[in-house]
Amino acid sequence: MTDLFSGLTQEIISGIALGSIYALIALGFTMIFKATEVVNFAQGELMMVGAYVNFFFVTTFLSAAGTPTAWTFLVALGGSMIFSVLFGYILDFIINRPLKDQPIFSIIMATLSLAIIIRAVVAIIAGPISLMPFSPFGDSTVTFGNIVVSLLDLSIIGSAIGLVIIFYYIFHYTRWGIAMQATSEDPIAAQLMGIPIKRVYALVWIFSAIVATISGILLAPRIALLDTTMGFLGLKAFPAAVLGGFGSIPGAIVGGVILGVIETVSMGTLSFHFQWIKEINDIIPWIVLIAVLMIKPNGLFGVEKVKKV
Amino acid sequence: MKGRYEDENLYWIPVLIIFVFLLPFILKGLSFSYKYYLFVLNMAGIYIILNVGLDLLSGFTGLVSLGHAGFLAVGAYTSAILVDQFGVPFALSLIISPLIAGLFGFVIGFPALRITGMYLGLTTMGFGFIVKRMIIAFREWTHGSGGLDVSSPMLFGYTIKSDWNNYFLIYTFVIIAVIVGRRIAKSKIGRAFMAIRDSEQAAEAAGINLSKYKMLAFFISGIFAGFAGVLFAHTSSFISTDHFDILLSIYFIIMVLVGGASSIYGAVLGTLFIVLLDNLFVPLLKDQIHFWFNTQAGDIQSLIFGLIMFLFIIFQPMGLYGMWLKMRIYWKLFPFNPRQRFT
Numbered sequence: 001m002t003d004l005f006s007g008l009t010q011e012i013i014s015g016i017a018l019g020s021i022y023a024l025i026a027l028g029f030t031m032i033f034k035a036t037e038v039v040n041f042a043q044g045e046l047m048m049v050g051a052y053v054n055f056f057f058v059t060t061f062l063s064a065a066g067t068p069t070a071w072t073f074l075v076a077l078g079g080s081m082i083f084s085v086l087f088g089y090i091l092d093f094i095i096n097r098p099l100k101d102q103p104i105f106s107i108i109m110a111t112l113s114l115a116i117i118i119r120a121v122v123a124i125i126a127g128p129i130s131l132m133p134f135s136p137f138g139d140s141t142v143t144f145g146n147i148v149v150s151l152l153d154l155s156i157i158g159s160a161i162g163l164v165i166i167f168y169y170i171f172h173y174t175r176w177g178i179a180m181q182a183t184s185e186d187p188i189a190a191q192l193m194g195i196p197i198k199r200v201y202a203l204v205w206i207f208s209a210i211v212a213t214i215s216g217i218l219l220a221p222r223i224a225l226l227d228t229t230m231g232f233l234g235l236k237a238f239p240a241a242v243l244g245g246f247g248s249i250p251g252a253i254v255g256g257v258i259l260g261v262i263e264t265v266s267m268g269t270l271s272f273h274f275q276w277i278k279e280i281n282d283i284i285p286w287i288v289l290i291a292v293l294m295i296k297p298n299g300l301f302g303v304e305k306v307k308k309v
Numbered sequence: 310m311k312g313r314y315e316d317e318n319l320y321w322i323p324v325l326i327i328f329v330f331l332l333p334f335i336l337k338g339l340s341f342s343y344k345y346y347l348f349v350l351n352m353a354g355i356y357i358i359l360n361v362g363l364d365l366l367s368g369f370t371g372l373v374s375l376g377h378a379g380f381l382a383v384g385a386y387t388s389a390i391l392v393d394q395f396g397v398p399f400a401l402s403l404i405i406s407p408l409i410a411g412l413f414g415f416v417i418g419f420p421a422l423r424i425t426g427m428y429l430g431l432t433t434m435g436f437g438f439i440v441k442r443m444i445i446a447f448r449e450w451t452h453g454s455g456g457l458d459v460s461s462p463m464l465f466g467y468t469i470k471s472d473w474n475n476y477f478l479i480y481t482f483v484i485i486a487v488i489v490g491r492r493i494a495k496s497k498i499g500r501a502f503m504a505i506r507d508s509e510q511a512a513e514a515a516g517i518n519l520s521k522y523k524m525l526a527f528f529i530s531g532i533f534a535g536f537a538g539v540l541f542a543h544t545s546s547f548i549s550t551d552h553f554d555i556l557l558s559i560y561f562i563i564m565v566l567v568g569g570a571s572s573i574y575g576a577v578l579g580t581l582f583i584v585l586l587d588n589l590f591v592p593l594l595k596d597q598i599h600f601w602f603n604t605q606a607g608d609i610q611s612l613i614f615g616l617i618m619f620l621f622i623i624f625q626p627m628g629l630y631g632m633w634l635k636m637r638i639y640w641k642l643f644p645f646n647p648r649q650r651f652t
């Protein structure tokens with residue numbers, strides 16, 4: 001019995017780590033959706049690009065310095081951040097500005113085609129071979145009683161919490177954050193109040209690219225494999241966001257964590273005890289999505305929108 | 310007849326149909342590798358049938374579907390299992406399998422009553438994943454992810470085997486599908502679909518039963534996709550879950566959008582454009598590309614797809630058919646056209 005319990009706890013902690021990554025991806029496109037009403041299907045690809053860029057920074061520094069130190073990873077992180085700022089700005093320019101007032105159909109298709117383009121460009125530049133990303137913590141683990149948790153998972157959970165706190169602070173206590181809130185509430189009124197909404201949109205895309213890059217950097221060592229299919233993992237963040245209520249930031253985080261826990265537990269203990277769970281492991285997020293949409297389309301934290309004629 | 314097709318020159322249609330059936334003979338006379346061209350055209354034909362249905366759903370009714378490869382898979386696997394394992398004749402399977410795919414569309418239509426736009430896109434995308442996974446799960450019938458060998462179609466005692474014969478089988482149904490699609494689009498149902506797309510509230514106020522017509526759109530679209538699936542399974546003689554990827558669903562939507570959403574001819578044009586570009590134009594460029602980049606052909610292909618799609622959405626949202634209409638109006642008014650209107 002204690003064996004089952006400790007195994008379950010271990011799976012739940014590992015699930016929270018995976019869920020934190022889903023939550024970060026979901027946070028990225030929820031921000032964009034709230035501010036600009038654009039649904040970014042390319043968020044997973046932004047994550048993948050971030051992971052690749054970080055990988056190339058790390059390998060360059062490693063070949064220059066020789067042995068990996070903490071500084072290697074920190075400098076690579078800084079480099080990837082600068083890259084993601086530029087990337088977010090470019091995306092705002094090519095996606096957001098021309099597509100602002102298009103129907104939803106065109107926006108979905110534009111971001112999907114952007115995802116295809118990014119995946120192809122990355123595959124052309126980086127080559128078809130999948131890479132082995134470096135983990136800054138190696139394989140080290142922490143033991144509490146008879147529960148073993150990898151340091152990487154703990155760092156993922158820690159940085160996810162840190163990022164959420166930073167973004168909470170930015171949204172609620174800085175000038176630009178309040179400008180963002182005003183813009184997502186009512187763009188025209190915000191513009192009349194003197195808020196430069198084009199710059200606010202650019203800032204939102206930059207933030208979202210930063211979050212995506214960080215989630216990519218955290219996810220790559222966890223799945224210990226880096227190739228272009230990593231972008232598809234970003235799609236799993238959509239059920240997470242819908243579960244929490246699309247367009248709600250706390251919802252995105254809670255939904256992501258719940259989905260991550262469900263996924264790891266069903267892959268581990270549940271599959272062990274019930275054979276048929278094994279068959280539906282990788283579609284559980286989508287079953288959850290359809291169930292949520294049929295039962296409670298606004299999710300856990302969503303607000304019902306009344307459609308006007 | 311007159312009122313419904315007033316704006317069209319109907320005498321072109323028989324000419325086009327005759328051309329479609331003469332095309333294999335022309336190709337045979339022109340080129341030694343006509344078998345490859347026929348293979349490509351067959352694939353295009355199957356996709357045209359599916360895309361006519363997808364256009365009725367996404368273009369006319371405005372319900373985005375990102376899981377149409379799922380319906381294709383349902384049609385293909387149902388027919389393969391019915392014909393090969395239950396001994397149902399092919400002609401009967403041609404009727405039953407599309408109906409089953411249509412029922413799946415009906416089931417997916419239920420959530421569509423409450424949700425729209427991006428949520429529906431996500432639901433249908435989830436449907437695509439679930440179908441793929443379920444096919445693997447029912448491995449007694451479907452042989453799991455290993456794939457399934459399918460017999461050739463048998464109609465009226467003849468076995469249809471080569472690409473040459475498949476061409477005539479597929480394009481007979483393509484013509485039927487396009488005509489049926491046109492009739493649906495121009496009928497009361499089609500007008501109700503367009504009203505729902507333009508404004509659900511206004512359509513409801515005008516007395517259109519929203520849930521009935523949305524379900525109907527999914528049902529019809531499922532039937533078309535199931536039909537395409539049956540033809541796909543029996544003419545390609547081998548199916549596996551890899552054929553029904555999520556990317557295929559996205560390519561279907563790309564074909565419809567590039568052709569021009571909410572026009573049946575647009576769906577046909579877009580499918581032909583993308584499939585021919587993919588299979589005839591990209592291989593020509595392959596050597597050039599390999600000279601510059603050391604990469605797989607699939608990456609270049611998806612890069613070209615993505616770019617075409619992106620540029621079409623931003624610069625030509627009406628698609629190929631819209632371009633054609635604009636050109637037609639331009640030449641009709643030729644010397645006296647106001648310039649600014651046709652940029």
